[in-house]
Amino acid sequence: MTDWMGWLVVAGVLVIAELFTGTFYLLMIAIGLSAGALAAFGGASGPLQTLSAAAVGLVATAVLHRSRFGKPARSNAARDPNVNLDIGGRVAVAHWRDGRARVMYRGALWDVELGPGALPEAGDYRIVEVLGNRLIVANA
Template sequence: MAESTIWWLLAGGLIALELLTGTFYLLMLSLGVVGAAIAAHLGASVTLQLVVAALLGGGGVVAWRSVKKHQPPALPAGANRDVNLDIGETLHIDAWNEDGTSSAHYRGANWTVSLRTGAASSPGLHRIVEVVGSRLVVEKV
């Protein structure tokens, strides 16, 4: 079996494993293995093929880790507008209960509403900042 065929089989195995686990790092390693397969097609020695695989795969992992490190952490699903389209919407609160909750009619249903930590309870227009179960967490607009 040719060396390039072995590299291509390894690349396919890494890609299949990545699809099963969902880790992007395996995809970076598979790029290194693809680089080694191309080096094998070009007639490079086994040592050079291994160096290409290590540099491309390891470099891809380091680069991806660096990109992920400099990104802000993802918001929890209850406060992430990409997950929950209610975040950022407004609703009117008529009055607050003594326990810091209220009830509001929103999207055709009655919801329990609570204030974001540290916010003062006053009637008026409020913005939804988080959804916790069936409770809307709001702040004054």
Template sequence: MALNGLIWWIAAGVLIVTELFTGTFYLLMIALGLLAGGIAFAVGLELHVQLGVAALVALVAVVLLRRSRFGSWKRRDASRDTAVNLDIGATVEVAQWHDRRARAMYRGAEWDVELAPGESEGARLYCITALEGSRLVVAAKR
């Protein structure tokens, strides 16, 4: 019968180690449920109660995680994220526009440049607001 109690702890350990590779915290919440099942076994509760305790603790933990700021991460638009694209915020000089598009030298290479919505072609210096593929989206530098 001691093997039954050990299974709770081994399963929780496997989920905790697996969680280290995913980084989502959901497996950790399920592992908390398994730990609660192991504690229920150690207290001497019957198997169906152990399973119920494990399921209830895991469910509550997952729901609480989902409602927290760690469980509701939103995907960011990488084309406008300064943590992903270090070029965002850099300055580009554009000499001539053709229908809101241009070619400009930036970092030693010629890039396609496009005006951001609502921007005009009147300025000479522009700030990069996004990268869409190999195209720089720019706004007039203020």
């Protein structure tokens, strides 16, 4: 097996490993290894192949790290329906007292507070945020 084939085999293994991890960093290293394969195909020496693979891999990783794909999304877990399944749920409020109420929700009593722009009227409300044992609601 020639040098350029070896570089591509290792790059292929990293691409497969990246499919299992879900990150793009292994893919960037695989791009660097592909650059090493191109250098080997062009007849470069072993150290030059390694240097080109390392340089391209480092640059690709740095570009990825600075992009929006390199950083995890920072979302407020109290408002994220993927984290808290209560978001979007409905509660019925009989009466309000100073913007607060107590309701029965999922078999337990919860404190309920009005969210921004919500009106304190008796009726159905939609849960928009969960802060500890308080449900922040908006008009349904």
